Amino acid sequence: MLTQLVALSPGDGRLAGLVRRVCAQTLSLPPLPSAVEVSGPESEAEAVVAEFAEQFSVDVSAITGEQRKRLWKQLGDSTFSVVTQIYIADFVPRVRAGLEALGFGSEHLGWVNGPVAWDHGTEPSDLVFNDFLPAVARMRALDPVTAELVRLRGAAQHNCRLCKSLREATALDAGGSESLYGDIERYEDSTQLTRRAKAALRYADGLIWTPAHLVADVAAEVRSGFSEAEAVELTFDVMRNASNKVAVSLGADAPRVEEGTERYLLDAEGQTVFS
CATH class of the missing domain: 1.20.1290.10 (AhpD-like)
Structure with a gap:
């Protein structure tokens, strides 16, 4: 199931690539692979998403109402989906770090060294909340x-x-x-x-x-x-x-x-x- 989460790359893949880069840099952990390599924000919307993703990783409780307002303004109906992508980008690297520290990484992290079959069609929130979390x-x-x-x-x-x-x-x-x-x-x-x-x-x-x-x-x-x-x-x-x-x-x-x-x-x- 982790492999399925890693393979998610909705739309053109830019936002997924962006939040994976931002979260990894914030955590000082290896980033999740991305279908599209993104070096940084290239629009106002991407800058807002990057700022939100960074604070999400550092301390989610410190996200401000103004940051939420800006995110909703830029993303509209896709806000929940993008925030779910931030959750994946933020926490799967932590799981990797934990399993590797425990010595169990090779059995559960097949995507680390193997090719990724990118999934551009599945809604991230559906996979996370209806499949992964119940599993x-x-x-x-x-x-x-x-x-x-x-x-x-x-x-x-x-x-x-x-x-x-x-x-x-x-x-x-x-x-x-x-x-x-x-x-x-x-x-x-x-x-x-x-x-x-x-x-x-x-x-x-x-x-x-x-x-x-x-x-x-x-x-x-x-x-x-x-x-x-x-x-x-x-x-x-x-x-x-x-x-x-x-x-x-x-x-x-x-x-x-x-x-x-x-x-x-x-x-x-x-x-x-x-x-």
């Missing part, structure tokens, strides 16, 4: 409490108001609690969180904030404390959770409840089911 959500190697801890950490780091208001039912039934989740903010000092949970949170922080400089000791902790299937799922979970950056960037992350939290179930099909 990751269907993975079940990682225990639900660890998965929820990592999800909530990502929610806080990206300041997604909706994600912070949600609680996954399977994790709650498996021992998750507000007391435990309250320790996520300062997890290093927690007496409730296990060494395994802290290792997962350190790894998630690394992918979110310093993907080009993942600490060897953190990767070693994950390799020693998790099976390969769990570690791979953990990596993909961080990317799945980071899809909240699309909503946050567009100011569409309002919670469904006015106060407190809302319980939901991530079902066997990888779909979110609210109570």
